[in-house]
Amino acid sequence: MADEPALPEGGTPPRHPEEPAGAPPSGRLPLAVVVVDLYGLVSHWSTGARRLFGLSREEALGRSAADLLPISGVLDDVGTPVETAGGVAYPTDIVHTTVRLTGDENDRTTVFGTEEQPPLRLAEPTTGRFYTSGPPAAPGAGAAPPSRLDILYWAVPLTGPGPLRLLVLAADATGPARGLAAREGGHGSEASAGARIAAGFAPPGTLPGGAELARRLPEIMPSMNPRESGDITEQLLATGYPVLEISHRDRVPLVPDWGVPRRVERRSRLLRAAARARAAEDEETAGAAEAELGSELEYAAVRERLEFFNEVSAAIGTSLDLGRTITEVSRAVVPRFTDVAGTYLREQVVAGEGFPDGPPDAATLWHRVAVEHNDEPGRWDDVVPVGESMPFPVHTPFFRCMTTGQPVLVERIAEPAARQIAAQFEKRDIFPLINGRSMLVVPLKARQVVLGFMILLRHRSRAPFNDMDRVTGAELAARAGLVLDNARIYTHQENVAETLQDSMLPRVRPRMAGCDIATRYLPGTRLGRIGGDWFDTIRLPGSRTALVVGDVMGHGLHAAAMMGQLRTAVQTMAAMDTEPAQLLRGLDDLAQRLGEHYLATCLYAVYDPVRGELRIANAGHIPPVVVRAADGGSALLELPTGAPIGVGRVAFETVTVPVEPGDRLVMCTDGLVEVRGQDIGTGLAALCESAAHPAAAMDEACDTVIRALAAADRKDDVALLMARLNGIPAGDVARWPLERTAREVPRARRLVRERLARWDLAGALGDTAALLVSEILTNAVRHARGGTVALRLVRADALLCEISDEDPELPKLAEAGAADEHGRGLAVVSALARSWGTSRTARGKTVWFELALPARRRHPRPAR
Incomplete structure (x- = not known):
């Protein structure tokens, strides 16, 4: 922000150049803007606050408001004079008024912050005046600034989804405010003596000037984003206009004003000099003045764009999260560069997949991932909702942008073009939102591949996009595309790693x-x-x-x-x-x-x-x-x-x-x-x-x-x-030693049936279990070495049957021919069992199979 000249003591604030003739007078005053959080700490300290109270932003942020501002008397008890080694330390003198905005002049309460009357807790908007701590300036002090200032303030509690905060606007009443009172409220002798001036609120709708406040207030809150400052402005206009009350007769809207910057004065002087030279037919002087003016304007334009790029670079790329990056890119351009920004990305980018294959065509789906605007809330949400996917025909400027990779400028969208674009949105009436607006479509690309594009629109009342804006938009898109590609690559790698780990x-x-x-x-x-x-x-x-x-x-x-x-x-x-x-x-x-x-x-x-x-x-x-x-x-x-x-x-x-x-x-x-x-x-x-x-x-x-x-x-x-x-109870385990002879096979079948009958499983599993035990035991009798074989049944989550012998050679599943008399045993086991297998033991091997238990007969687990 350029240096802001102070108004002379007792001077009259100039009428703002944009204020139309015949408009209601407004109190244009340099304002200090302070935001105090729920814990009483300063969270915002404007340039005006630095000039008014003498503390830099670094010195003020995070400190207790009660230690910095006389306004602290609104939140805390007011002290009493204290004798010190250096003299008397005067307390802060506080007078504040709670305004209920009913329009009734009597419906207001003036409260003095004293020990007898505790200060107000600011449940409602509050106005008043205070004087800075310390004794008044000594008589005859000359031009030295007074150490005791007369300050007007407006305090408004800010509500919303976040924590409670307090917005304080403050202005010096010793000079500019009194000068304004003399100009606007002077009546006879009262004007010569200096009219009475006080801070107040006007009920909503009773006094013009709110639109000017809404336009100017965000300018003096540079550390807040447009959305937040817009919410604050809406709350101010809903609770009442901050006004200056002059002698109980007049109210003028309060509008922040910082005078005329020196560079604006210089340009105005050069323009007047060129006009005078032209009138005097002094071509040489006029040409020199116009050349100097052109250089001045070119310098200002370049500086403005460099500042814009610096702000954008600082605002985007703070995270590798793709969604957050998209939001940062959209908000970086509204409202500084454009009034509406819609961001579209290819589906591979949104999904965090690999690089998009091939150039886009008329069938390529583009996902609307963000819409940022400074129109009234909700105006764009229903018409162009975030999350929608759509293709764009070849005759649209959007298709030309994404296929050429170059910005497309439409200085004003004519009515036929607006209707043609609106036809792509079928049942949604987008025509009123785009008709007559200036449009710039910029590609978001990385490594010469278009990842998406942004549609930028300006209001009809704003200067249309020009060639310089086209260059600015191309540079913006290059930076945003690089940041988006980094986020896309990171998201893709993270998805690959997570998929790999989840699969394992x-x-x-x-x-x-x-x-x-x-x-x-x-x-x-x-x-x-x-x-x-x-x-x-x-x-x-x-x-x-x-x-x-x-x-x-x-x-x-x-x-x-x-x-x-x-x-x-x-x-x-x-x-x-x-x-x-x-x-x-x-x-x-x-x-x-x-x-x-x-x-x-x-x-x-x-x-x-x-x-x-x-x-x-x-x-x-x-x-x-x-x-x-x-x-x-x-x-x-x-x-x-x-x-x-x-x-x-x-x-x-x-x-x-x-x-x-x-x-x-x-x-x-x-x-x-x-x-x-x-x-x-x-x-x-x-x-x-x-x-x-x-x-x-x-x-x-x-x-x-x-x-x-x-x-x-x-x-x-x-x-x-x-x-x-949990273990398996001994009653669910049965084990029998068997001899390696053929006569043990029918005995083994009988033992299995008897045990399954005791477990109430004979009807469901008896025949199958007996058949499979017979096949495996027959293999052991014919092919195993050693003299003993063991059979074990275990009833757990399934019926387990094991046959162990002393031969370490594992049997193999073979495919028997039609004329073969042997080799079908394990094939039968594989066909009828839920699972089967073999394993070596310290003394030989074990061949086992499992049969699924009937659902209604599964062995219950004891509660532990």
Whole structure:
């Protein structure tokens, strides 16, 4: 803002050049604008406030208003004079009036801020005057400015969706206001003595001048955006016009005025000099004056556009969020450059996908992602709603802009063109909104590819777009396109990483054989949102379950990709029934083959619900917590720590831990227990405490842990797996030793039928189970070595049948020919069983199959 000349003491403010002749007089005064927040702190301090009160913006912002302004007496108790070493410190003299705006002159209350009368809390607009603290200027002080100012103020509470704030307008009544009173309100001798002047409000609609206030007020609030200053203006006009009351006879609207800038004076002088020279036929002098005037105007235009680009560059690109960036780009140009800005983007950009393929055509869909304007609220919302998609025909200026990549200028939209454009919006009547307006369509492009475009419209009363505006629009579009492309690339990469990670995280079943499972995964913050933490549950032969939690070092796509490779390797080796320590050994070998930077921690546990035990091995991971059902106590399991996966040449050890039905196992990654500035032992102790909290459901138990430990400022992702180890009762397990002879096959069928009859499953599964046991046992009798065979039935979430022998060679599924007498046993098992498989054991192998239980006969889980 240019320097603002002060009006002379007692002088008369000049009539504003835009004020029409014959208009009602207005009080054009330099105004101080201050906004006080809910906590009494200054949140806005204008240039006028600096000049009036002598404090810079940096000194005032964030400080208590009571410490800076005499207006503080409106909010706080007024003090009394205090004797000090330097003399008497005078209190602030406050007189303020609550105006209820009923039009009744008597409906107002003047309140003095004294100890007897507490100050008003400003439930309504308030006006008044005050004097600055300190003694009046000494007589004979000459031209020194008085230290005691007579100030008028208007205070309005600002309501809305945000917190309560107080807007204060203040003006110096010692000079310009009194001069205005003498000019407007002087009557006889009263004028010579200086008329009485006071601050007040005029009820809405009773006094002209509100439109001028609405136009000028945003100009003196440069730190507020147009939308916010517009809302403030609407509240002022709704509650009443700030006015100057002169001798109880006249009211004049208050309008902010900063005089005439020096550059405007210089241009006016040059214009007058050129006109006089032309009149005197002095071509040389006139030409020199006009040349100097042209240079002055060119300089002003260039400076204005540089300031505009600087403001736009500061306003956009503050975030890599695509939606926020689009909003910033739209708001950066309204109302400084245009009155309406509509932003359209291609669907690939909106979706955060890859770069758009090929040039756009008449079938390309453009998504309207933002509409910003300074028209009355709601005027554009119903006609051109945000979120709509539409193509643009080839004959429109929009199509020409997006295919050529160059701005398209329409100085004024003629009526035929307006109707042609409006026809694209079918049932919506957009014609009145665009007819006669100036339009500029600018492309939003990056790397010579058009990502979208902006439609800029100016009101009919505003100067139309010109060639200079076309250049400005092209530069604006280039900057905005680059920012949008950065946001698009970031959004695309983030979507790829999240999709990759989501595809690798398992969909864990809440109930496995003999245990209930609950999991939680929390991505990291914006700086480390994609990580390598994972968990998994794997069904193993013998109704066992593998429980896995791992953490790859680092973040980003590399960590997520490595996590996927390790998780796949764990599933593969677990399906082969690999011992926990040997499985970690295999992971370590794999990580070294993949690269030297592959490092991870992993905790692998196998739960056997029949034996009631956990077999666990650890590779540099934080230990798990076991919560005992017997007493509710919790403790960290003491396990050999081991080295992280990828270190190489280290040993891993399997530990067997007995567990009881109802015990809970809690496994997590270090992102849950590590807190910056604290020892990890503190986090592990908090994990034990929160895990021991009783909960009726596993999901509730997980949520309790997350609420207790997941810090708001964490940078790492979190994986949490909790398992309630229910076990399988002894009555649901049956085991028989058999001899490896053919006569044991019918005995095995009979034993299976009898046990299924006891479990009330003979009718549904008896024949199928007997047939499949017969086929597998026959294979063992014919092909296995050793003298003993074992048959085991387990009733859990499915019916498990196992036949074990001492031969380590695994049977293979073969395709028998039509004339073959053998080779169909496993084919029958594969066709009739829900699942089947083979695994090696310490003494041989086990062939198993599962049959789904009838829905109404599934074995209920005891409540824990």
